Amino acid sequence: MSTKRRTFLAGGAALAAVPILGELPANAETLPDYAPIPPSALGPAVNEQGYFVGRVKKNLYWVTDSTYQAAFLTTKDGVVLFDAPPSIGHNLQRAIDQIAAENGVSNKVTHLVYSHHHADHAGASSLFGKHVTRIGHAENERLLARDNDPTRPVPDVTFESRRTLRVGGERIELAYHGTNHTPDNIYIHFPDHDTLMLVDVNLPGWVPFDFFNINEDVPGSIAAPAKALSYPWKHYIGGHIGRLGTRQDMVVYRQYIDDIIAGVKQALAAVDPTPYFAKYGNNAWAAVKEYQAAQVRYASEPVIKKYLGVLAAADVYTATTTFLILESVRLDLGEGSQIHP
Structure with a gap:
């Protein structure tokens, strides 16, 4: 019996001895179905080691495992690496080694730039040792x-x-x-390579991850695409999923967010709270939950319909992104607030 199989069976036996606190899906047939992913959202296939490395322009390259992305620039004095996602891990150096061997350049990483502090983008930084110069925003250091x-x-x-x-x-x-x-997320511009790297804002070809990429500043994130488009660039590295982006990707993403905002503002005016509070009485949280769920449906359903086949997973995460934007429009912008007479 293989070590992997023994480990799996041992883990299964241990799990069986633990009381089940919640019902688990019995099999794949019990899971919900979602719309097919548009082919335009997919990137290149990864190799047997689980990564793809490709040229962005000239001596700027990107690496992906189809879920996360990093980038690196080869120079006569060494390699500058941009982010170190742990899901790519040791494949970062393998990708650098591959390009260095093909082009006869150094494979030594001398600098590592942090886009922001999150572990899913920086958690393999320590693999590159103590002699790499790490660079980040001042808030990055504090965090x-x-x-x-x-x-x-x-x-x-x-x-x-x-x-x-x-x-x-x-x-x-x-x-x-x-x-x-995040409070430390930076814009990384490669003016000689027609490229902008801005992580966890626009994920080209896809809607944002759950709850608007779990953005810590919703108004700041809504404003980010316009700031990105103010730079001259042709290629975009968004930090996630398996392909590079274009300026058109940013335009489509910005319109998607604008459509959600417009729907939210309409929902704040159109959805009547009365039946929810009449139904649940002094259970305020139940009333608020169902009232806001109705607002989210009102705002998100037309957006989902519009972007199915345009942005991958429009039916998966649009509703949760709409909820977070609803709260921001309500709390940060004051839309829908009424002063008691």
Whole structure:
């Protein structure tokens, strides 16, 4: 019996001894069906080791495992790496080694730029040792110091608003334009490579992840696409899913968010709260839950219908994104608020 099979069976036996607190799906047939993924949302196939590496432009490359993305720039003085997702892990160095061997350049990572502090994008940073110069926003340093995660060493170099990084004759423009997905998420512009990297804002070809990418600043995240489009670029690295983006992807994403906002504003005016509060009486949370669920349905259903076949998973996460935007429009913008007479 293989080690993997023994481990699986042992784990199953241990699980059987634990009281089941909630019902688990019995098989795939019990799970819900969702709309097919448009082929335009899919990227290149990964290799046997589980990654794809490709050229963005000239000596700028990107790496993906079809769920996460990183990028690297080869220079005469070494490699500059942008993010280190743990799901890609050691395949980052394998991808760099592959490109270095093909092009006769150094495979030594000398710099690592953090897009932001989240572990799913930075959790393989420690693989590159203590002699790599790590760079991030000033808030990135504070957050990583707070988290105290040895897999994500704090940056050695920080900046407040802008910093030009020059390595081996190459130029990278780093900028902070305010909070969006996180308080430290930065814009990484490669002016000589027609490329912008902005992580966890627009995931090209797809709707945002659950609850609007779990964005910490909803108004800041809504404003981010316009800021991104103010840069000159042709290629876009969004940090997730399996393909690069284009300016048209950003335009479509921005329209998707604008459509949700418009629907939310209509829902705030159109959905009557009276029946929900009449039904649930002094159970305020039940009334609010059902009232807001009705608002979300009102706002999200036309958007889902419009973007099915245009953005992957429009039927999966549009409703939760709509809920978070509803709360922001209500609380941050004051839409729908009424002063008691």
